[in-house]
Amino acid sequence: MIQQSVKVLWNKKLSTACYKIGLTCSDHYSSAKPGQFVMLGFAGQTDPLLHRPFSIHNLLISNGSAHGFELLYKVVGIATASLAARKAGDSVEIFGPLGTGFLIPSRAKRVFVVAGGIGVAPLVFLVSDFHRKKVDLSNYRVFIGGRTKEDLLCCQEFLDLGVSVQTTTDDGSAGDQCLVTHPVETAIGQTAPDAIVACGPMDMLTCVVGIAEKHRVPCQVSIETMMACGMGACLGCAVESRTEGEQYLHACMDGPVFPADALKF
Numbered sequence: 001m002i003q004q005s006v007k008v009l010w011n012k013k014l015s016t017a018c019y020k021i022g023l024t025c026s027d028h029y030s031s032a033k034p035g036q037f038v039m040l041g042f043a044g045q046t047d048p049l050l051h052r053p054f055s056i057h058n059l060l061i062s063n064g065s066a067h068g069f070e071l072l073y074k075v076v077g078i079a080t081a082s083l084a085a086r087k088a089g090d091s092v093e094i095f096g097p098l099g100t101g102f103l104i105p106s107r108a109k110r111v112f113v114v115a116g117g118i119g120v121a122p123l124v125f126l127v128s129d130f131h132r133k134k135v136d137l138s139n140y141r142v143f144i145g146g147r148t149k150e151d152l153l154c155c156q157e158f159l160d161l162g163v164s165v166q167t168t169t170d171d172g173s174a175g176d177q178c179l180v181t182h183p184v185e186t187a188i189g190q191t192a193p194d195a196i197v198a199c200g201p202m203d204m205l206t207c208v209v210g211i212a213e214k215h216r217v218p219c220q221v222s223i224e225t226m227m228a229c230g231m232g233a234c235l236g237c238a239v240e241s242r243t244e245g246e247q248y249l250h251a252c253m254d255g256p257v258f259p260a261d262a263l264k265f
């Protein structure tokens with residue numbers, strides 16, 4: 001993990017509130033794992049003072065090594081609004097890659113990938129990474145849910161990787177009008193997958209974990225907590241553990257990706 005000042009390559013608006021930004025990086029990001037994140041800040045700015053966590057959305061690779069990476073982000077406050085105002089050539093500060101990544105055993109052939117809203121961000125990196133490593137993705141299924149069709153991001157990226165995508169919205173403006181966990185439950189009832197990975201709001205993750213446990217399918221989740229330091233110093237990201245003798249885990253160091261049975265939901 002190193003701290004560096006990096007350049008904005010481009011910053012594209014995808015919907016009313018969501019953007020995708022490309023940033024330069026040193027080639028040690030070549031070994032970044034899907035699920036890992038960076039802490040991003042603005043040198044010389046006092047507001048926001050603290051860096052903010054963002055999942056690596058994908059690596060920009062040339063000649064086998066990473067020269068940049070992408071973040072997918074939603075504007076919700078001061079830091080994300082500041083980021084949206086950045087133009088090509090501007091600088092931002094990052095340190096990373098941080099935290100744990102997804103671990104899908106090679107014997108897992110049939111995998112369900114479940115995304116809620118901006119939670120799709122690290123899952124594109126996961127599926128792209130397997131695609132680059134020539135993993136057979138024919139039995140992967142992606143489920144993406146959002147409040148409205150504006151929240152359904154990255155469907156085309158998954159389709160371009162040859163993976164089927166099922167979408168849902170709360171308001172019926174695209175896909176099926178239901179929660180994303182409904183088609184997951186239906187599909188699991190037909191043929192259980194070997195693994196489920198999920199990222200999204202806590203309510204969605206709680207429901208996905210419940211379905212996975214009911215059907216005894218191993219599940220990994222990437223969780224979002226408030227993070228002030230990103231490296232184990234502030235203890236602000238503590239989450240309750242299910243492991244006996246271990247009351248709390250830290251999302252920044254022990255996560256953000258956890259086996260579902262490690263956490264209390």
Ligand SMILES: Cc1cc2nc3c(=O)[nH]c(=O)nc-3n(C[C@H](O)[C@H](O)[C@H](O)COP(=O)(O)OP(=O)(O)OC[C@H]3O[C@@H](n4cnc5c(N)ncnc54)[C@H](O)[C@@H]3O)c2cc1C
Nearest residue numbers: 052053054055072073074077078079080121224225226256
């Ligand atoms: C490991 C990790 C990966 C993340 N990856 C992404 C990503 O890829 N794309 C993305 O858009 N966002 C991601 N987030 C969330 C992102 O860090 C926050 O949206 C961001 O910090 C908000 O900063 P802000 O100054 O714009 O908003 P603030 O003014 O700080 O907050 C605005 C609102 O968002 C809530 N909020 C802020 N941070 C968090 C958080 N970490 N978890 C839950 N609620 C929060 C606040 O309570 C407040 O209601 C990630 C968070 C974590 C922990």
Ligand code: FES
Nearest residue numbers: 230232234235252
């Ligand atoms: S964010 Fe500071 S300890 Fe995890």
